[in-house]
Amino acid sequence: MMGLMASDETRTETRSTEARTETGVRAPAETRTHARVDGGARETSAEAPATRAWTTWTTRLLVVGIVLAAMNLRPAITSLGALLEEVRDGLGMSGSVAGLLTSVPPLCFAVFGVTAPRLARRFGPGAVVCAGMVAITAGLLIRPYVGGTGGFLAATALALMGIAVSNVLMPVIVKRYFPDRVGSMTGLYSMALAFGTSVAAAATVPVTNALGGHWQPGLAVWAVLPALAVVPWIPFVRKRKGPSPAAATSAAPSSAAPSSAAPTSTEQAAASPRPEGGQGVEKPAEQPPLRITRSRTAWALAVFFGLQATAAYITMGWMAQIFRDSGVSAGTAGLLLAVIMVMGVPLAFVIPRVATRLPHQGPIVLVLGVCGLAGYAGLYFAPVGGAWAWALLLGVSNCAFPLALTMVGMRARTGAGVAQLSAFAQSTGYLISIPGPLLVGVLYQHSGGWGLPIALMSALMVPQIVVGVLAGRDRTVEDEAAR
Numbered sequence: 356m357m358g359l360m361a362s363d364e365t366r367t368e369t370r371s372t373e374a375r376t377e378t379g380v381r382a383p384a385e386t387r388t389h390a391r392v393d394g395g396a397r398e399t400s401a402e403a404p405a406t407r408a409w410t411t412w413t414t415r416l417l418v419v420g421i422v423l424a425a426m427n428l429r430p431a432i433t434s435l436g437a438l439l440e441e442v443r444d445g446l447g448m449s450g451s452v453a454g455l456l457t458s459v460p461p462l463c464f465a466v467f468g469v470t471a472p473r474l475a476r477r478f479g480p481g482a483v484v485c486a487g488m489v490a491i492t493a494g495l496l497i498r499p500y501v502g503g504t505g506g507f508l509a510a511t512a513l514a515l516m517g518i519a520v521s522n523v524l525m526p527v528i529v530k531r532y533f534p535d536r537v538g539s540m541t542g543l544y545s546m547a548l549a550f551g552t553s554v555a556a557a558a559t560v561p562v563t564n565a566l567g568g569h570w571q572p573g574l575a576v577w578a579v580l581p582a583l584a585v586v587p588w589i590p591f592v593r594k595r596k597g598p599s600p601a602a603a604t605s606a607a608p609s610s611a612a613p614s615s616a617a618p619t620s621t622e623q624a625a626a627s628p629r630p631e632g633g634q635g636v637e638k639p640a641e642q643p644p645l646r647i648t649r650s651r652t653a654w655a656l657a658v659f660f661g662l663q664a665t666a667a668y669i670t671m672g673w674m675a676q677i678f679r680d681s682g683v684s685a686g687t688a689g690l691l692l693a694v695i696m697v698m699g700v701p702l703a704f705v706i707p708r709v710a711t712r713l714p715h716q717g718p719i720v721l722v723l724g725v726c727g728l729a730g731y732a733g734l735y736f737a738p739v740g741g742a743w744a745w746a747l748l749l750g751v752s753n754c755a756f757p758l759a760l761t762m763v764g765m766r767a768r769t770g771a772g773v774a775q776l777s778a779f780a781q782s783t784g785y786l787i788s789i790p791g792p793l794l795v796g797v798l799y800q801h802s803g804g805w806g807l808p809i810a811l812m813s814a815l816m817v818p819q820i821v822v823g824v825l826a827g828r829d830r831t832v833e834d835e836a837a838r
Contacts, residue, residue, distance in 0.1 A: 454796015481591025698750025
């Protein structure tokens, strides 16, 4: 191994510069001294442990940042769902306006999510995610106190803008920094996302009661979590350039280095440009842009993403109200919503790992769809008697989200393809999901009950199964776009 490593001062200074570029902090003085004074093998043995220590620290910090960011991608929505009746009364909203409010999340995700790759190219993905956490903090803090429906919607949109860009960049960051652990890392942040969602749903009502029973502090308190999530991303704000942790882990270039560390030129365009991570790695030739709209799989995945998002945002926005109107107390309704969301904690880790081992993800799509149909049927015929069972079934069905994220990573061969497919599928999908929550509010207001809205939810589950099976076929968008 030592024969492959540099033995002169120039090579050592290069390694020291790389460490300084990635962390934004100069390498320790004793490491630089050993590198200059000692030669040959001693130079290598002194410098390599420092690189490994730096890599371990940086990787762990990145994992913490990903987990904390994922935990903040849904509480802005589920905390509002738990207090929707109080917010409606406090702001004087009608059912249709409340439906519009529950449609704001997919609208913002579609509008702002498509800008995430461009922002990442200009500022770096770490800076964009950090700014996203700041926007979530500001939006959640001010929205209960701005006064009026318009101000409430605007502040909500600010928080959702931060969520939108982070939504799109999470698969990109995982693919870039953990190329050999896409399934496990996707499961980890999906699990964190489900945990944050369920905690907000379960704790909002008790926290509101503990704060005096007013809905304003009950919503504003959720600004604390994204404020904490800003901290681990601060060191990555200046990391527009520099090798990935995977590249720095290798003490010397090897035959495995290009596949695990060096990004393609198109990947650089999708997720912040950076120089090659190690010596001896040739820069790949420039590749033409992917025409994603030519891929049938990309369209199937976008529609699948949109339909599962429709079900998810109807659930987060309206399910607690459905249980409350059926005779369940506000606290219990919040717990039922939390059960639906908490099912994603274990399943979000299991489903991506199972999906990556199957050549076709259609069977998983079918199982999730059948659980959704059974849950809606039970909700229609016995909403109170079997409430906990229906919550469990709907919770399993809602795990189509981590499955969709996993298929995004599997349906493209390159990091650039994943970035483009992620932006296309999520932006298009969220556009598709916009009318769903709004239509539920309109049907509820004009019919005076939940029969028609539940029938709509059930009907949408059928095309979700069909397009999910099509999206789960073993093929890549690059091949289809080329044809």
